[in-house]
Amino acid sequence: MSKPVVATTSLSGCFGCHMSLLDIDERILDLIDVVEFNKSPIDDIKEFTKQCDIGIIEGGCCNSENVHVLKDFRKNCKILISLGECAIMGGLPALRNGIPIKECLDEAYLNGPTAQIGNEEQILPNDEELPMILDKVYPCHEVVKIDYYLPGCPPRADLIWDALVALVTGNELKLPYEVVKFD
Amino acid sequence: MSEKIKFTIDGKECIAKKGQYILEAALENGIYIPFLCNMKGVKPAGSCRLCNVKINGRNMTACTTPVAAGMEVESEIPELQELRLSIIEMLFVEGNHFCPSCEKSGNCELQALAYKFQMLVPRFPYEFPIKEVDASSPKLYIDRNRCIKCKRCIRNIKDENGKSYFAFYKRAHDVEICLDKELAATMSDELAQKAMDTCPVGAILRKEKGFDQPIGTRKFDKQAIGTDIISVVENINMEVKE
Structure with missing residues (x-):
């Protein structure tokens, strides 16, 4: 039997969840024995080269590119996992959800203390190459179907490890009290 | 007796x-x-x-x-546990509960209940309501994003005449807590701390305090809510005369 294929991505996240994945330490050697990585920042594969079994999503959707990547993951992965608070509920980027988008952009590019220098022409980024910012930050499961959720900021390395082992071996995932945390 | x-x-x-x-x-x-x-x-x-x-x-x-x-x-029983979990999930989606950035995280009773019931994601869509933070009083912040409208503060924080420091204003879905400005101006540090401890979530916070407990040492980091309850009834058979 061929190895299960894993893909990962960070949407509107801080890469903290990916760092937590690396916190499984030497177990990463066991992991690459049993799974193969495809599109992921870990091996720097930029586009899907084959159908994957497990897709791990960090971060919510804050712009059109996030939505595009997420839909691409849904198309190419049998199982999608929301990893971390941002993927599950928007997380800290979603703090802007109560503020009108115009105000956010004005603060970032026109009025903020760091925006005064370097943007003398007072322009908001409008190149058509740039992804469009969404009206608010959306949790991943409000954009596509998500199969499993691993909360935490970041999720504990043991939780990620146990979840991957459970998925690869087909055993039930046990959730001890210490691993399910929201911070 | x-x-x-x-x-x-x-x-x-x-x-x-x-x-x-x-x-x-x-x-x-x-x-x-x-x-x-x-x-x-x-x-x-x-x-x-x-x-x-x-x-x-x-x-x-x-x-x-x-x-x-x-x-x-x-x-x-499964039916009630399911009902309780659904209530907890509803409380999470109807406010703005950003646990990673909350000062009360680890000591929050709502979060502790979500841990106890192992809530991984709420089944309801997030509402992201627009709420105000009131930092106008000298000792306390009121962060309405996190308020679950339990009325604990209204019932527990009172002056010597029995007058509540806190109250509800507006109605129904828009109801919010507010703090009596005159009473709040003379609030002692002890009472401010009591108000913060009374709040089950992070809606009432003391100023100039912030994150003062390291992760791992907070109330619900290692111990689930409700596991520290000890029976005070000593001998169940002796106490009631049939």
């Missing part, structure tokens, strides 16, 4: 003082029934509905229903 009566919770024999509420009696018998709006020594409100128990096939709030002799209370 006041009159004692016997009743059962999930088949376990318990003893209560006559007139005592089920929730209070359960805690004294070492049985935990989940709750958010209740507080020892404060008049119960029955507003959070987490302590729903089944008595004679009907759902009743354990915090506002007095024990009756021979009463058979069902609490930890």
Whole structure:
């Protein structure tokens, strides 16, 4: 039997969840024995080269590119996992959800203390190459179907490890009290 | 000594003082029934509905229903646990509960209940309501994003004349807590701390305090809510004369 294929991505996240994945330490050697990585920042594969079994999503959707990547993951992965608070509920980027988008952009590019220098022409980024910012930050499961959720900021390395082992071996995932945390 | 009566919770024999509420009696018998709006020594409100128990096939709030002799209370049954989890999930989506950036994280009772019930994601869509933070009083912040409207602060934080520092204003879905500006101006540090401790979530916070407890040492980091309850009923067979 061929190895299960894993893909990962960070949407509107801080890469903290990916760092937590690396916190499984030497177990990463066991992991690459049993799974193969495809599109992921870990091996720097930029586009899907084959159908994957497990897709791990960090971060919510804050712009059109996030939505595009997420839909691409849904198309190419049998199982999608929301990893971390941002993927599950928007997380800290979603703090802007109560503020009108115009105000956010004005603060970032026109009025903020760091925006005064370097943007003398007072322009908001409008190149058509740039992804469009969404009206608010959306949790991943409000954009596509998500199969499993691993909360935490970041999720504990043991939780990620146990979840991957459970998925690869087909055993039930046990959730001890210490691993399910929201911070 | 006041009159004692016997009743059962999930088949376990318990003893209560006559007139005592089920929730209070359960805690004294070492049985935990989940709750958010209740507080020892404060008049119960029955507003959070987490302590729903089944008595004679009907759902009743354990915090506002007095024990009756021979009463058979069902609490930890799948139907009620599912109801409780759905209430917790609803509270998470109807406010803005950003646990990673909350000062109360680790000491928050709502979060602790989500941990206890192992909520991985709420089944309801997130509402992301627009709420204001009120930092106008000298000792406290009121962050309405996190308020679950349990009324604990209104019932527990009072001056020497019995006047509440906190109140509800607006109505129904828009209801919010506010702090009496005149009373808040003279609030002592002790009372400010009591107000913060009274709030089950992070809606009432002391100023100039912030994150003062390291992760791993906070109340619910290692121990689940309700696991530290010890029975104060010493000998169940001796206390009631049949």
